[in-house]
Amino acid sequence: MNTAMKLGSYVLGLAVVFGGALGVGKVVGPVGTQPAAEDHAAMAAPTASASAAHGEHATEQVQEDTPGGLQVSENGYTLNPITTTIKPGEPADFRFAVTGPDGRPVTGYEVEHDKKLHLIVASRDLTTFQHVHPEMAPDGVWSVKLTLPKAGPYRAFADFAPTGGSALTLGADLSVAGDYQPEALPKQSRTATVDGYEVTIDGELTPGRSSKLTLKVAKDGKPVTDLQPYLGAYGHLVALRAGDLAYLHVHPDGAPGDGKTEAGPEIVFYAEVPSTGDYRLFLDFQHEGEVRTADFTLSAGERPQVPEPEPAPSAHGDDHSH
Structure with a gap:
């Protein structure tokens, strides 16, 4: 209606x-849970x-x-x-x-x-x-x-x-x-198509932990190995949490021209989300002089359990009774 x-x-x-904000990798957010230690910057x-x-x-x-x-x-x-x-x-x-x-x-x-x-x-x-x-x-x-x-x-x-x-x-x-009239959240999918390009995403979103996400770009069934730098990187990834539009912007490992980062087909990101729930991910990439955006819906699983700390040893010997 x-x-x-x-x-x-x-x-x-x-x-x-x-x-x-801009940079590589994590967001620490509320939602009543404790963030884990960082794996990446x-x-x-x-x-x-x-x-x-x-x-x-x-x-x-x-x-x-x-x-x-x-x-x-x-x-x-x-x-x-x-x-x-x-x-x-x-x-x-x-x-x-x-x-x-x-x-x-x-x-x-x-x-x-x-x-x-x-x-x-x-x-x-x-x-x-x-x-x-x-x-x-x-x-x-x-x-x-x-x-x-x-x-x-x-x-x-x-x-x-x-x-x-x-x-x-x-x-x-x-x-x-x-x-x-609001539209329903797009269904979860690990494949996106845009202008003849197929982009797939591999990896899981784990709340409170830095997660490795690997995105692969192909065109007409062939891997794209000549991605062009866009804003100093081969890709930019934005994640928005469904419901409140909580925001996360991350950038991939490596940089164009650093002598070790390949221009595709893989773009590797490390991102940390603060809670379980559905997220929309948007990847900007440039090829043949044009910037395109591939979008995905992923769900973040359960937050990893943090083990309880060991109790401190007693100041008295075990055989000392009261």
């Missing part, structure tokens, strides 16, 4: 869930210190871990959409600014993977995904041509690192006016 949505402006959400995201070993301290730490991704503000920085109207299927000049702790638009950014800021936009039902790169004016206002294909709620993620500061991912809710 259609739900009429007459929305003339964007709505900013303040949901505290989890997210990530964490993405440069502001997170609390490592969890305590056990007991009440571990529970406290998980509650305090509130990584970015779905927060509109963090560490004094706020994502501020300026554009107020987007119509379905029509190009819009989407404008926004990031304000800093002083309340002014930020104009100084670190370059991360060839860009000062990465913008991800996804529909709430996770059937639409875009990874775009806006341009910044001298006054700190960013703009990009954005076409959202259908009416309904969307989430925009700004992935960046202010000059001299930690990497952040801030999010804002966007709304496109019109009749809206």
